[in-house]
Structure formats: C-alpha cells, structure tokens
Amino acid sequence: MKLHRRELRSNSYFCTISLMSQASEPLSPEEAIRQINAILKEARERISILHAEQDKVFEEYRKRLTALRVERITKQLNAPKQ
Amino acid sequence: MPPNNDNPLESVLPQEVENTGTESEAAFSHDVAPTIETFEHDPQSAGATAIAEISAEADAVTAEAESALAEIPASLGSTEEEVGQVESETGLMAKLRGIGEQVAGVASDARVKIGELVSHISGKMGDAVGALATGAIIGLGASTPNVEKLEAPLVPEVTAQARGPESETERKNRENLERQEKRDAWHEAHGVQKSLNTLRSYHAEHSFGKKAHTSSEEAEKALNNIDAMIESYPEELRKDILDDDQFTDALTGLNSLRGININADKPGQGGEIAKNIGKAIEISHRAIERMHSDMIHSAEEKLRGGDAHGLAQMADLYDEHIENTAMLSEGNDDPGYARSVVGIADETLSKFSHLLEEDSRGKDPSLTRGKTRLLEFLARAGEPKGVELLTQKIKSGEISVEELGSVFNDIEMGQVGVSSLNIVDVSDPRHARIGKGGEALASSLLSAYGLAPEEYLKYWKSPDAPKYFNPAEFNTKALVHLEERMPGGMKRLTESAGIRHPGRYPIELLEKQLKTKKGANLKYGGTISGLDDGNGAFVGPKRIEDLYEQARAQGLELRVAEAGSRLEVAKRLDEMVLQNGGKMSFLGIRGHGSPKGTTMAAGPDGLIDADFLGVPSDPENPDRSSLLLLDGAPIYFESCSTGAEDGIAQDLSEITPSPRRVTGPDIPTSIEELALVKGADGKFSFNIKYAAGQAKTYYRGKEVESSLPPKAFDLRYQGKRDK
Numbered sequence: 001m002k003l004h005r006r007e008l009r010s011n012s013y014f015c016t017i018s019l020m021s022q023a024s025e026p027l028s029p030e031e032a033i034r035q036i037n038a039i040l041k042e043a044r045e046r047i048s049i050l051h052a053e054q055d056k057v058f059e060e061y062r063k064r065l066t067a068l069r070v071e072r073i074t075k076q077l078n079a080p081k082q
Numbered sequence: 083m084p085p086n087n088d089n090p091l092e093s094v095l096p097q098e099v100e101n102t103g104t105e106s107e108a109a110f111s112h113d114v115a116p117t118i119e120t121f122e123h124d125p126q127s128a129g130a131t132a133i134a135e136i137s138a139e140a141d142a143v144t145a146e147a148e149s150a151l152a153e154i155p156a157s158l159g160s161t162e163e164e165v166g167q168v169e170s171e172t173g174l175m176a177k178l179r180g181i182g183e184q185v186a187g188v189a190s191d192a193r194v195k196i197g198e199l200v201s202h203i204s205g206k207m208g209d210a211v212g213a214l215a216t217g218a219i220i221g222l223g224a225s226t227p228n229v230e231k232l233e234a235p236l237v238p239e240v241t242a243q244a245r246g247p248e249s250e251t252e253r254k255n256r257e258n259l260e261r262q263e264k265r266d267a268w269h270e271a272h273g274v275q276k277s278l279n280t281l282r283s284y285h286a287e288h289s290f291g292k293k294a295h296t297s298s299e300e301a302e303k304a305l306n307n308i309d310a311m312i313e314s315y316p317e318e319l320r321k322d323i324l325d326d327d328q329f330t331d332a333l334t335g336l337n338s339l340r341g342i343n344i345n346a347d348k349p350g351q352g353g354e355i356a357k358n359i360g361k362a363i364e365i366s367h368r369a370i371e372r373m374h375s376d377m378i379h380s381a382e383e384k385l386r387g388g389d390a391h392g393l394a395q396m397a398d399l400y401d402e403h404i405e406n407t408a409m410l411s412e413g414n415d416d417p418g419y420a421r422s423v424v425g426i427a428d429e430t431l432s433k434f435s436h437l438l439e440e441d442s443r444g445k446d447p448s449l450t451r452g453k454t455r456l457l458e459f460l461a462r463a464g465e466p467k468g469v470e471l472l473t474q475k476i477k478s479g480e481i482s483v484e485e486l487g488s489v490f491n492d493i494e495m496g497q498v499g500v501s502s503l504n505i506v507d508v509s510d511p512r513h514a515r516i517g518k519g520g521e522a523l524a525s526s527l528l529s530a531y532g533l534a535p536e537e538y539l540k541y542w543k544s545p546d547a548p549k550y551f552n553p554a555e556f557n558t559k560a561l562v563h564l565e566e567r568m569p570g571g572m573k574r575l576t577e578s579a580g581i582r583h584p585g586r587y588p589i590e591l592l593e594k595q596l597k598t599k600k601g602a603n604l605k606y607g608g609t610i611s612g613l614d615d616g617n618g619a620f621v622g623p624k625r626i627e628d629l630y631e632q633a634r635a636q637g638l639e640l641r642v643a644e645a646g647s648r649l650e651v652a653k654r655l656d657e658m659v660l661q662n663g664g665k666m667s668f669l670g671i672r673g674h675g676s677p678k679g680t681t682m683a684a685g686p687d688g689l690i691d692a693d694f695l696g697v698p699s700d701p702e703n704p705d706r707s708s709l710l711l712l713d714g715a716p717i718y719f720e721s722c723s724t725g726a727e728d729g730i731a732q733d734l735s736e737i738t739p740s741p742r743r744v745t746g747p748d749i750p751t752s753i754e755e756l757a758l759v760k761g762a763d764g765k766f767s768f769n770i771k772y773a774a775g776q777a778k779t780y781y782r783g784k785e786v787e788s789s790l791p792p793k794a795f796d797l798r799y800q801g802k803r804d805k
Contacts, residue, residue: 032128032129032199033128035199036128036129036132036196036199037132039132039192039195039196039199040132040135040136040192040196042192043136043188043189043191043192044136044139046188047136047139047140047143047185047188047189050143050181050184050185050188051143051146051185053181054143054146054147054178054181057172057174057177057178057181058147058150058154060172061150061154061168061172061174062154062158064168064171064172065154065155065158065160065164065165065168066158068160068164068167068168069158069159069160069164072161072164
C-alpha cells in the first residue's frame with residue numbers, strides 16, 4: 001500500500017518542532033494567544049472557502065446524476081410494448 | 083437526454099436539485115466562527131483547544147463530503163452505473179481528493195504554527211507535543227500534519243538521527259515519494275492540469291447545454307498540450323505509469339469528451355466539436371498504444387506486490403477506450419480506431435490471463451476489486467479463461483453476480499454486427515468476441531449448473547430490447563440466486579413448469595413453488611408466460627412481484643409457468659392444477675399479442691387463440707377453462723391488443739361455457755398498474771391500467787365495466803417499473 005506523502009513525513013514532524021523551538025525567542029502568553037487566534041481565524045477562513053468549493057462540486061454531481069436519472073426514466077417510459 | 087423545461091418528467095423529479103448542502107451544512111454557514119477567548123493565561127490549553135477545533139472542522143468538511151457522496155445518489159435513486167459514469171466524466175473523486183488534501187493541509191499548517199507558538203511560550207518542546215497530543219485527542223483523529231514547508235531547513239543528520247535507521251518500507255516509501263514529486267513537477271511544468279481543466283469545462287459546457295465559456299480553439303489547444311505531454315513522457319516515469327494520476331486522468335478525460343456527441347449536431351458547433359472529439363480519441367488511442375507495454379509492466383509489478391489495483395486500472399482504461407472508440411467509429415464511420423484497440427485489448431487479455439494464473443498459484447488469492455474488475459473485463463471480451471474463472475468464482479459464492487452487471491451490457495446474442503462494438507468489422511474474429519461476453523458467461527453458468535445452455539439461450543434473445551431490459555442479465559442473476567438457495571432448482575423448475583426465464587419472478591416465489599407438495603390443495607392464482615420476448619417487454623420480476631404481493635395480501639398463493647406452444651400451454655396449466663390440488667382463482671396470460679391471440683414462441687404452434695381455452699378439446703371435458711379455473715375466476719391478458727373488439731378476450735368470454743370476466747388492452751401497450759380485487763362474494767376481479775389505450779373487460783361476449791373504479795394512477799410506478 002502506497003503511503004501518502006503526509007504520512008511519510010509525519011516522522012520528521014516533532015523533530016521539526018523541536019529544532020524550531022530551540023532557535024526562537026520565547027513569547028509572552030498574551031501575544032501567543034493573540035497569534036493563536038489569528039492562526040485559527042485564518043485557517044477557518046481558508047477551510048470555509050474550500051468548503052464552498054466542495055459544495056460546488058457536489059452541486060455539479062447532483063445535477064449530472066439528475067440528468068442521467070431523467071434519461072433513465074425517459075427510457076423506462078418508452079419501454080417496449082407487449 | 084439532457085433535462086429541459088419541456089420535459090414532463092420534471093414533475094416527478096425531486097425538487098431538491100438546487101439545494102446542494104447536506105444535513106451538516108448548519109455547522110458550516112461559511113461565516114468564520116469566533117476565536118478563542120478563554121485560557122487567557124494558559125497558552126498551552128488555548129493551543130490545544132485551537133488545534134482540536136480546527137482539526138474537527140477540517141474533519142467535518144471531509145465527513146460531509148463522504149456523507150454527500152452516499153446521500154446524493156441515494157436520494158436520487160441513481161444506479162451504480164450512473165454514479166460511475168458521472169464520477170468518471172467529472173473527475174469527482176480527484177476533485178474531492180484535491181479539496182480534502184487542501185483542507186487537511188490548512189488544518190495541519192495551523193497545528194504546526196500553534197504548536198510552535200506554544201513551545202515558544204514555554205521554551206520547552208514538551209509543551210508543544212503536549213498541546214498537539216491533547217489537540218489530537220480532542221480533535222478525534224485530526225489530519226496528519228503537513229510539514230512540507232518546514233522540512234527544508236532540517237539538518238539532514240539530525241533528521242536521520244531522529245528517525246533512526248531507514249527500514250526497507252521507509253526506503254520504498256521515500257522512493258515512491260521522490261518519483262511522485264518528479265511526476266508532479268513534470269506535470270506542473272507542462273501545464274497538464276490546466277489543460278485537463280479546460281477539457282473538463284469544455285466537456286461539461288457542451289454536454290449539458292450550459293453556456294459555453296470554453297471555445298473549441300481553447301479545447302484544441304489543451305488537446306495539443308496533452309498530446310505533447312504524452313509524446314514527451316519521460317522514460318524514468320514510465321516505470322509506474324499507472325500511479326500517475328494525471329496521466330490516467332488525461333486518458334479518461336480525453337475519452338469522456340465523447341459525451342459532447344449529444345450536442346454535436348448543433349448548428350455552427352457540430353463540425354468543430356466533432357473534430358475535437360475525434361482528435362481527443364485519437365490522442366488517447368495513440369497514448370494507450372504508446373504506453374501499452376509500460377502499463378502492462380506497471381500492472382504486473384503491482385500484482386507481484388499483492389496489489390491487483392493496477393489490473394483494475396488497466397481494465398478500466400481499456401473498457402472505456404474500447405467503448406468510446408466504438409462510439410466514435412459509429413459517428414465517423416471510421417473503423418480504424420476500433421480495429422486497432424481491439425488488437426491492443428487482445429494482447430492485454432493474454433497478458434492478464436497469464437498474470438491471473440500466476441496469481442492463483444500464489445498464497446494470497448484474496449479477491450480485490452481489481453481482480454473482479456479484471457475478470458469482468460475478460461469475460462466481457464469473451465475471453466474463455468475469464469469466463470471460466472468467473473463461473474468458478476460465482477458458483478463458489480466468491481463473487482456476487484450483481485458485481486458483474488456490465489458484462490451483460492453489450493450482449494447482442496445472435497446479432498453480431500449490431501452491437502456498437504461489432505459494427506466495425508464483423509469479419510474480424512477478435513472483434514466478434516467483444517460484446518459476446520455476456521452470452522459466454524451465461525452459457526458457462528448454465529452448464530455449470532447442469533443445464534443445457536441452448537435450451538435457455540435461444541429464448542434469452544431480445545434483439546430489440548433496450549440495454550436496461552436484457553433478459554440474459556436478469557435470468558443469469560436469478561439462476562445463480564436460485565441455485566445458491568436450492569441447488570438443482572432451475573432444472574426442476576424447467577421440468578415441472580417449463581420455466582426458462584427465472585429472472586421474471588421473485589426468487590422467493592420460485593422457491594415456494596418448488597417446495598409445494600403435490601396435491602397441496604392450495605388457494606392460488608396462476609400465470610402462463612410465453613418464452614419468446616423479442617423486445618424485452620417481459621424482462622425483470624417487478625410485474626410478477628407486484629401480483630404476488632397482492633395475491634398474498636388476499637390470502638392466495640401465486641404459481642407460474644412458461645410455455646412455447648399451444649400444446650405446452652395446455653400441458654403446463656393441467657400440471658399446475660394437478661400439482662396444487664385445485665383450480666385457480668385467476669389466470670394471467672402473458673406474451674406478445676394481437677387481437678386474435680398471444681404468441682408464446684415462434685413457430686406454427688406458438689399462437690394461442692380463444693378456441694384453445696374456450697371450446698371442447700376433449701368430448702369428456704367440454705370446457706377446458708372450467709377444468710382449470712374456479713367458477714367466475716377471471717382471466718387477464720398481459721398481451722398487446724387482446725382486448726380489441728372481436729379479439730381473443732371478447733371471444734374467450736363468449737365461448738366459455740362457464741361465464742367469467744376476461745380483460746385485455748385494446749391497443750399495443752403494456753400493463754402500467756394492476757389491482758387484484760376481492761368482491762363481497764369472495765370472487766376475484768382485476769382492475770388494470772395499461773400504459774396506453776383502454777383495459778377492456780368482457781363477460782359473456784359483452785363489454786362490461788370494471789367492478790371498481792380504476793385505482794388512482796400512482797406516479798411511484800414510473801420510477802420503479804423496470805419495463
């Protein structure tokens with residue numbers, strides 16, 4: 001089974017955090033929470049946009065399936081006579 | 083047919099088309115939720131909560147996609163075939179995968195950033211890990227972090243130390259990743275995705291009557307780009323070409339352009355669109371031809387590694403390619419493509435057979451979808467090895483016959499040259515095999531159950547039947563189900579009731595019929611059906627299922643028989659009465675009809691007329707109908723025009739010494755709805771609505787009113803009827 005690239009890279013994740021934390025200056029708690037909120041807000045906005053995109057994909061999916069359903073029912077209505 | 087405003091079907095369609103959301107939509111109003119206000123002095127807890135929340139939101143988007151994938155087709159009653167078609171034409175799964183990855187990426191990025199912040203505040207790595215772990219628990223399995231951006235600054239030695247020595251699996255994964263990255267980079271550099279998107283838009287706009295934003299010139303440019311991509315596909319990437327999603331997407335995308343055919347005759351567009359379709363098929367054809375040996379190699383490697391998915395990918399590509407090529411050939415009258423692709427398929431078939439043999443000797447013969455798909459492909463192409471393997475696996479219950487619907491789709495028994503795949507060159511023996519797979523499989527299964535295939539297959543030909551009314555498919559499925567439940571059951575049904583079309587009846591009914599002991603003194607109604615069905619009007623079990631349910635609700639059983647001649651009708655009905663120990667409470671006569679009678683099968687003795695049931699055929703038994711039916715038991719015809727004036731229904735009611743109601747339609751049609759009604763005197767009658775014309779009921783030669791007003795026409799039947 002092929003591993004996804006994200007899975008493949010997860011091993012190095014904690015090492016990365018470790019290295020970065022060692023290289024940076026500490027922040028005040030207030031500033032950290034402000035930044036956490038900013039990150040959260042931005043992430044939510046991006047997910048919201050992607051979610052809307054996903055909705056569009058399903059809108060198309062539903063329309064296409066509906067078109068095929070119409071086609072099928074039409075065929076059934078024109079079913080052969082006995 | 084695309085939907086349009088004039089379509090009378092619109093009224094029966096669900097009205098939720100415009101509502102694209104799902105139940106979980108309320109959780110996603112697309113307004114951004116408030117940020118964290120608690121934990122003012124506790125960044126670690128705030129970080130954990132933030133991580134949990136964003137992870138949960140990301141997971142909910144994915145979960146919504148998963149539920150919508152199941153809910154939308156279910157709410158529309160879509161068939162698997164329709165779902166498959168839309169998925170392949172829209173690239174739905176690829177799009178969802180892309181969005182899902184992006185959502186997971188956003189959540190992962192946020193997790194990394196927040197974890198980093200928390201660790202900064204405490205100055206300890208442990209807190210970051212703690213926050214992430216807490217977040218992961220609260221977030222219920224949040225997506226794995228995406229550290230793509232953060233990985234670059236890593237010092238290689240430190241990374242290696244942290245990971246420990248690279249295992250064999252890790253090495254393979256790393257190599258796969260590297261190849262995938264090369265592929266992605268190459269596709270990016272060649273703008274393949276952009277070209278594919280252009281073609282998808284072009285396809286969607288022209289197929290579904292949308293306003294076209296993509297011009298034929300743009301489509302042609304995109305086609306040329308993909309052609310160039312295929313032409314210059316790097317040698318080093320060929321090794322695992324089947325893993326190259328964009329390459330396989332390109333092939334299926336090119337193939338899906340065939341959908342534009344439906345609008346290709348629009349004034350001013352037809353020529354250009356047809357030209358582009360032709361070009362697309364030509365490109366995908368050349369690509370398959372060029373990459374064929376690489377694909378085989380890739381599939382072979384995968385199979386050796388225990389993964390049969392590569393075979394499924396091959397089978398899918400070829401299937402689609404063969405189908406589209408045939409379709410294009412039909413329009414363009416150019417047999418070149420089809421003949422050539424059949425040649426390629428032939429080569430692939432022999433290679434697949436070889437691989438299958440190898441695999442069957444292996445330790446892991448587990449059935450993957452890939453193998454099922456491959457077997458189906460083999461059988462569909464009439465490859466003997468595939469048919470044989472499928473038969474074994476179906477008989478042993480390893481594969482369900484339902485999984486093999488498309489094997490039967492192109493069945494055109496006795497009609498070589500008519501099937502879309504056979505139009506091209508019927509003199510080519512390789513070609514003639516394609517599209518005959520359903521017949522080959524049906525024949526093989528009949529033999530496997532100890533039956534003589536020719537005794538059945540000759541009646542399973544419905545050359546004028548639409549795709550959805552294929553008797554071979556219904557009958558084969560019913561045969562397998564019956565034999566699973568009652569081994570030897572089909573043979574007994576044929577001997578005792580002349581049945582050759584098990585697919586016309588509910589299996590439960592057939593089972594009960596076989597279990598009924600002789601002379602059971604049963605209260606029952608009966609039907610006798612003709613064996614021939616040229617246009618597939620009697621395909622499928624719905625009609626009898628409905629009658630069976632109604633009969634049981636009235637305290638009756640139902641018994642069924644089939645016959646191919648006047649003599650056999652007499653014999654089967656006599657046997658029915660003897661077997662069940664009593665006369666029938668009603669009789670249905672089913673077969674293709676005319677005013678003067680019903681044809682049970684071709685041949686001089688195949689037609690039954692009024693005289694047959696109505697007049698003395700034996701001096702000692704003056705009225706045959708009274709030997710078969712209880713006093714006043716009605717007869718109905720599921721048979722065209724039998725209720726016309728001076729037709730068989732009227733004649734029968736007139737010459738039958740014991741009076742009874744006889745109902746038939748006055749014109750060529752089929753039954754739309756049938757109601758079995760029990761009167762106060764305990765006798766039964768029928769209210770029938772035919773799809774067109776009038777139901778005419780006669781009594782002593784005179785037309786009479788039905789005993790009850792016709793039941794309201796139930797629209798549900800439009801969606802559920804299978805004929």
